[in-house]
Amino acid sequence: MQRDTFITVLILASIILAVLPFVTTLNELMTRVVENTSMYRAIEKIIVPWEVKLIGVLLLPFKLKFVATPGGMMINDVYVRISWNCIGWQGMLLLFVTFLSGLQGNYAGFSKLEAIIIGILGTFLVNLLRMAITSLLAVYCGQLFAVLFHDYFAAFVFIVWLIVYWWFVYSFVLVGKASVK
Secondary structure (H helix, E strand, C coil), rough: HHHHHHHHHHHHHHHHHHHHHHHHHHHHHHHHHHHHCCCCCHHHHHHHHHHHHHHHHHHHCCCCEEEEECHHHHHHEEEEEEEEEHHHHHHHHHHHHHHHHHHCEEHHHHHHHHHHHHHHHHHHHHHHHHHHHHHHHHCCCHHHHCCCCCCCHHHHHHHHHHHHHHHHHHHHCCCEHCCCC
């Protein structure tokens, strides 16, 4: 079963890398379409401001001038837009796909729950870190580098996260039902 999960992650990685330019273009198009409707407004009003503030906390050690705005943030007078599409739903979707194969087997229910909680929290933190790095790149290297990182390199970061996550879960979290007493 463990081998199957890593195969699933590698298959997802291969697919992501093969279609990344298409996905990036399609994702931008879908973003524009959804933003012309009202479906995204609740996420924009509730979740995005909360995540922007968390990104601000991650940027504290850099002693930057940070101001949260309704649609993003100003960092050293550089505007960084954060939309509903930046909150990491794609990563969560991929995580849930790996749950389908990774949690198969004779594992204790509580250890599966622990694995799910660690996966969701870890994915959330990796996404915050991705947004913080993107913001730092926008400030120090310009928008082009930030966009390239956001659109391309972030996929590699997430793939590495999935590999580390499943290694950790199989090594330290998941226990067989027979092991629990």
